[in-house]
Amino acid sequence: xxxxxxxxxxxxxxxxxxxxxxxxxxxxxxxxxxxxxxxxxxxxxxxxxxxxxxxxxxxxxxxxxxxxxxxxxxxxxxxxxxxxxxxxxxxxxxxxxxxxxxxxxxxxxxxxxxxxxxxxxxxxxxxxxxxxxxxxxxxxxxxxxxxxxxxxxxxxxxxxxxxxxxxxxxxxxxxxxxxxxxxxxxxxxxxxxxxxxxxxxxxxxxxxxxxxxxxxxxxxxxxxxxxxxxxxxxxxxxxxxxxxxxxxxxxxxxxxxxxxxxxxxxxxxxxxxxxxxxxxxxxxxxxxxxxxxxxxxxxxxxxxxxxxxxxxxxxxxxxxxxxxxxxxxxxxxxxxxxxxxxxxxxxxxxxxx
Amino acid sequence: xxxxxxxxxxxxxxxxxxxxxxxxxxxxxxxxxxxxxxxxxxxxxxxxxxxxxxxxxxxxxxxxxxxxxxxxxxxxxxxxxxxxxxxxxxxxxxxxxxxxxxxxxxxxxxxxxxxxxxxxxxxxxxxxxxxxxxxxxxxxxxxxxxxxxxxxxxxxxxxxxxxxxxxxxxxxxxxxxxxxxxxxxxxxxxxxxxxxxxxxxxxxxxxxxxxxxxxxxxxxxxxxxxxxxxxxxxxxxxxxxxxxxxxxxxxxxxxxxxxxxxxxxxxxxxxxxxxxxxxxx
Numbered sequence: 122x123x124x125x126x127x128x129x130x131x132x133x134x135x136x137x138x139x140x141x142x143x144x145x146x147x148x149x150x151x152x153x154x155x156x157x158x159x160x161x162x163x164x165x166x167x168x169x170x171x172x173x174x175x176x177x178x179x180x181x182x183x184x185x186x187x188x189x190x191x192x193x194x195x196x197x198x199x200x201x202x203x204x205x206x207x208x209x210x211x212x213x214x215x216x217x218x219x220x221x222x223x224x225x226x227x228x229x230x231x232x233x234x235x236x237x238x239x240x241x242x243x244x245x246x247x248x249x250x251x252x253x254x255x256x257x258x259x260x261x262x263x264x265x266x267x268x269x270x271x272x273x274x275x276x277x278x279x280x281x282x283x284x285x286x287x288x289x290x291x292x293x294x295x296x297x298x299x300x301x302x303x304x305x306x307x308x309x310x311x312x313x314x315x316x317x318x319x320x321x322x323x324x325x326x327x328x329x330x331x332x333x334x335x336x337x338x339x340x341x342x343x344x345x346x347x348x349x350x351x352x353x354x355x356x357x358x359x360x361x362x363x364x365x366x367x368x369x370x371x372x373x374x375x376x377x378x379x380x381x382x383x384x385x386x387x388x389x390x391x392x393x394x395x396x397x398x399x400x401x402x403x404x405x406x407x408x409x410x411x412x413x414x415x416x417x418x419x420x421x422x423x424x425x426x427x428x429x430x431x432x433x434x435x436x437x438x439x440x441x442x443x444x445x446x447x448x449x450x451x452x453x454x455x456x457x458x459x460x461x462x463x464x465x466x467x468x469x470x471x472x473x474x
Numbered sequence: 475x476x477x478x479x480x481x482x483x484x485x486x487x488x489x490x491x492x493x494x495x496x497x498x499x500x501x502x503x504x505x506x507x508x509x510x511x512x513x514x515x516x517x518x519x520x521x522x523x524x525x526x527x528x529x530x531x532x533x534x535x536x537x538x539x540x541x542x543x544x545x546x547x548x549x550x551x552x553x554x555x556x557x558x559x560x561x562x563x564x565x566x567x568x569x570x571x572x573x574x575x576x577x578x579x580x581x582x583x584x585x586x587x588x589x590x591x592x593x594x595x596x597x598x599x600x601x602x603x604x605x606x607x608x609x610x611x612x613x614x615x616x617x618x619x620x621x622x623x624x625x626x627x628x629x630x631x632x633x634x635x636x637x638x639x640x641x642x643x644x645x646x647x648x649x650x651x652x653x654x655x656x657x658x659x660x661x662x663x664x665x666x667x668x669x670x671x672x673x674x675x676x677x678x679x680x681x682x683x684x685x686x687x688x689x690x691x692x693x694x695x696x697x698x699x700x701x702x703x704x705x706x707x708x709x710x711x712x713x714x715x716x717x718x719x720x721x722x723x724x725x726x727x728x729x730x731x732x733x734x735x736x737x738x739x740x741x742x743x744x745x746x747x748x749x750x751x752x753x754x755x
Contacts, residue, residue, distance in 0.1 A: 134711045135703040135704055136703055136710045138712040139713065139716070140712065140714030141714050142714055149577075159605075159622070166607075167607040167698045169609070170700060172611045176715070229610070231612075232616065245611060245614075247703060248706060403713045437711050437712065437713035438712040439711055439712070440710055453711075
């Protein structure tokens with residue numbers, strides 16, 4: 122985080138996107154762990170604006186979204202069922218004024234060109250890049266409809282680049298190798314380990330007596346992909362970035378579930394004029410037990426032609442929009458600040474794939 | 475004969491490096507929180523100075539909880555989360571609530587605990603002090619400053635949080651915000667827990683702004699600053715999974731804080747640099 126703070130102070134970056142799982146057990150010990158996390162975060166976040174995205178630990182750690190939603194703006198579950206609720210107060214002295222002040226004072230959910238009216242998911246345009254943050258803990262119809270509208274509202278001549286981000290990756294080599302594993306454990310309802318990829322890929326659990334059966338990682342992934350990938354294609358989303366799996370992975374541009382092909386059917390393993398979305402996992406911002414061993418290897422194989430690089434160790438990503446046709450991605454080691462992987466995406470024809 | 479010392483040296487080097495790697499991987503840093511106080515319901519008097527504990531045995535036990543095996547020189551008797559033990563043995567879903575592991579936040583060594591209580595006790599948070607100050611991007615020209623305060627009772631609806639905000643340290647103007655009373659935590663903590671949101675709009679790209687915040691009843695925060703987003707060439711850090719509030723310190727390898735101050739530690743830097751084999755950072 123000191124790296125990010127320093128980068129922000131030095132103008133290397135202007136803001137931070139945190140893709141969820143902000144801290145373990147945010148609601149633990151009567152929320153005091155969440156307090157500690159946010160206090161520790163203060164030196165960085167009081168000087169460098171951030172965009173928080175929701176992960177599984179903001180949902181599952183005992184208070185079901187409340188801490189996260191309160192942190193991010195204020196309409197909370199369980200907090201608005203009181204007719205005499207005075208929890209939201211403003212300087213306005215009329216109902217319309219109160220509505221307007223809420224709308225303008227709160228953050229991302231109200232400010233996008235298509236307001237989502239929730240901090241679970243939102244969009245924000247920063248000059249030439251639009252960032253849409255999603256809540257894949259529950260990819261409901263309302264969220265999908267909003268995303269479609271949000272992405273459709275972007276004038277690509279003004280804002281050529283689109284980044285869609287959530288906590289959960291859609292393409293990652295470990296997912297592909299564990300499609301038959303239990304999604305319950307993968308998604309975070311079961312315990313995760315800190316020092317590995319984080320999530321136990323264990324066999325599917327037996328169906329319970331009430332007939333409820335565990336879903337496989339593959340089934341969950343299919344469900345998410347079938348809903349989201351068409352939207353990424355329809356709107357020509359350049360990058361999809363996620364966390365959750367505690368390491369780094371990047372793909373080549375993806376088309377129809379595989380690396381994109383040229384007219385002769387040959388794999389296109391470059392970022393020159395992509396015909397599909399590039400998927401990145403940057404999920405080891407500082408998990409407990411993260412060690413200084415940073416590795417980076419090719420994950421490309423006949424079974425995973427789409428897979429480009431897979432690495433371990435505490436790292437973060439850096440996105441720099443150079444201009445309307447060039448965007449740079451950097452993979453940065455936390456302990457040293459070294460850039461260990463970078464690539465430039467060149468796209469001169471932004472729009473549907 | 476010549477080989478024995480070489481081997482010995484190699485073994486010593488390996489042992490030393492392993493030890494430092496282990497220490498470096500402790501992840502956590504000493505974190506002093508002077509505004510938090512001892513709980514009067516469990517402690518008859520006050521926190522003892524960290525370096526003046528009653529017995530040699532106790533001193534040794536508590537010293538071992540600090541990152542360097544000793545309290546920082548500025549620790550006084552402040553509540554703290556000592557880095558040698560904070561988050562120790564933590565795991566997802568099986569972490570035990572151990573005070574000296576700072577499981578539930580900062581603690582101190584109570585001089586005279588009430589019956590049935592230990593010397594090591596959790597501290598209680600301050601009233602009317604802005605904490606957890608952060609800036610969230612709202613749009614390209616706006617950020618929302620949010621912060622938390624605790625009050626003894628739910629404050630009147632008439633009060634609003636205020637920021638003193640401007641592009642010069644000496645020319646700050648008032649910006650009002652709104653308060654959200656967080657019922658969930660207020661109930662849990664037996665006091666009012668409020669979140670405050672204040673929008674800073676019409677920002678000029680790349681310009682540095684200064685601000686202080688306070689709730690309707692709190693003291694003022696320190697003077698802070700930020701630079702508005704330069705949207706001509708957007709550039710940002712992106713990552714997920716920082717996890718534990720305490721073990722999160724791995725991302726803060728070079729600093730620890732005391733209240734709102736930041737201190738640099740060459741010691742930890744040295745360890746990290748030694749480990750990484752790089753002096754470039």
